[in-house]
Amino acid sequence: MIKVGIVGGTGYTGVELLRLLAQHPQAEVAVITSRSEAGVAVADMYPNLRGHYDGLAFSVPDSKTLAACDVVFFATPHGVAHALAGELLAAGTKVIDLSADFRLQDAVEWGKWYGQPHGAPELLKDAVYGLPEVNREKIRQAQLIAVPGCYPTATQLGFLPLLEAGLADPSRLIADCKSGVSGAGRGAAVGSLFCEAGESMKAYAVKGHRHLPEISQGLRQAAGKDIGLTFVPHLTPMIRGIHATLYATVADTSVDLQALFEKRYANEPFVDVMPAGSHPETRSVRGANVCRIAVHRPQGGDLVVVLSVIDNLVKGASGQAVQNLNILFGLDERMGLSHAGLLP
Ligand SMILES: NC(=O)c1ccc[n+]([C@@H]2O[C@H](COP(=O)([O-])OP(=O)(O)OC[C@H]3O[C@@H](n4cnc5c(N)ncnc54)[C@H](OP(=O)(O)O)[C@@H]3O)[C@@H](O)[C@H]2O)c1
Numbered sequence: 001m002i003k004v005g006i007v008g009g010t011g012y013t014g015v016e017l018l019r020l021l022a023q024h025p026q027a028e029v030a031v032i033t034s035r036s037e038a039g040v041a042v043a044d045m046y047p048n049l050r051g052h053y054d055g056l057a058f059s060v061p062d063s064k065t066l067a068a069c070d071v072v073f074f075a076t077p078h079g080v081a082h083a084l085a086g087e088l089l090a091a092g093t094k095v096i097d098l099s100a101d102f103r104l105q106d107a108v109e110w111g112k113w114y115g116q117p118h119g120a121p122e123l124l125k126d127a128v129y130g131l132p133e134v135n136r137e138k139i140r141q142a143q144l145i146a147v148p149g150c151y152p153t154a155t156q157l158g159f160l161p162l163l164e165a166g167l168a169d170p171s172r173l174i175a176d177c178k179s180g181v182s183g184a185g186r187g188a189a190v191g192s193l194f195c196e197a198g199e200s201m202k203a204y205a206v207k208g209h210r211h212l213p214e215i216s217q218g219l220r221q222a223a224g225k226d227i228g229l230t231f232v233p234h235l236t237p238m239i240r241g242i243h244a245t246l247y248a249t250v251a252d253t254s255v256d257l258q259a260l261f262e263k264r265y266a267n268e269p270f271v272d273v274m275p276a277g278s279h280p281e282t283r284s285v286r287g288a289n290v291c292r293i294a295v296h297r298p299q300g301g302d303l304v305v306v307l308s309v310i311d312n313l314v315k316g317a318s319g320q321a322v323q324n325l326n327i328l329f330g331l332d333e334r335m336g337l338s339h340a341g342l343l344p
Pocket of ligand 1: 007008009010011012013014033034035036037061074075076077078080098099100148149150182183184185186187312313316317
């Protein structure tokens, strides 16, 4: 059994890790931290987990206890993994970080977007960006994985086939993305209140969102050159889900885009290219580690529209983190992740 520690077990990605790992035949959660809920039994905080984690209670993060695990997930705000990851890695514990701490390769750029200096730039050279559809081989050898963000996962998976094939004009990419409210985490915030977020929809951070440099880094790598991206996130009145509507222009309109996407993801267990003309729905991936994609070229023109949906807490965070765990430990990548979405 793989001995797992989770730092930040009371947040939405933390409890989603617990839900997924409860079904994982090779992983055992040995340590789960929360400073505010230390001493509280996991099942008392999250009754959906009753019967799965008997005897497990939240504890204050302690590096010695965590270092006794084979792998530690960080489901914490940015900055926390910076402070603790080095010590764990030195002790031989693998780290899978769900926060943004190690996603950007450029520490100065990170500091610019996150408003504080990067806390562990010396670890960046060893950090692997945990998007299996791009970095599977690197993930196998990694000690430190940076799990991609939710918007970045939906957006990159949608654009990758076009950019890798050199088909899209990389200088004018548009990502129009919608997220459910759980994307903002469990912490109390007025904007996340039911009466504020319900029955309404709004764009935010049009000037520049923290996920912009992360998405740009991945798309630049896929295109092999600089890219120009306009990324506009929106908050929508649903609990889970990301819907990315992606626009790119192509010079060659004779290419069979459906075949291109199907071929790119033919061997990917968690990317589902839908039949031509489809409109994927966020509810079809609720609770599932799946990115569902459809590609369109309206009126046969040179503008391609890609629709990409994920559950922000699963393929956009904790499910992808477990997928990385499976790759890292040489297990079947689908282990504990093969359930279908919750519908209706
Ligand atoms: N929500 C999403 O859809 C989503 C998707 C992808 C990635 N992410 C990223 O995943 C991370 C966690 O997100 P979340 O939505 O689960 O957050 P959250 O609901 O706000 O939970 C944060 C967790 O971290 C713990 N924590 C906070 N400060 C800490 C500190 N200084 N040291 C140790 N533990 C600390 C909290 O527990 P205590 O304060 O009790 O210790 C809590 O359990 C974030 O970096 C977020 O950007 C989130």
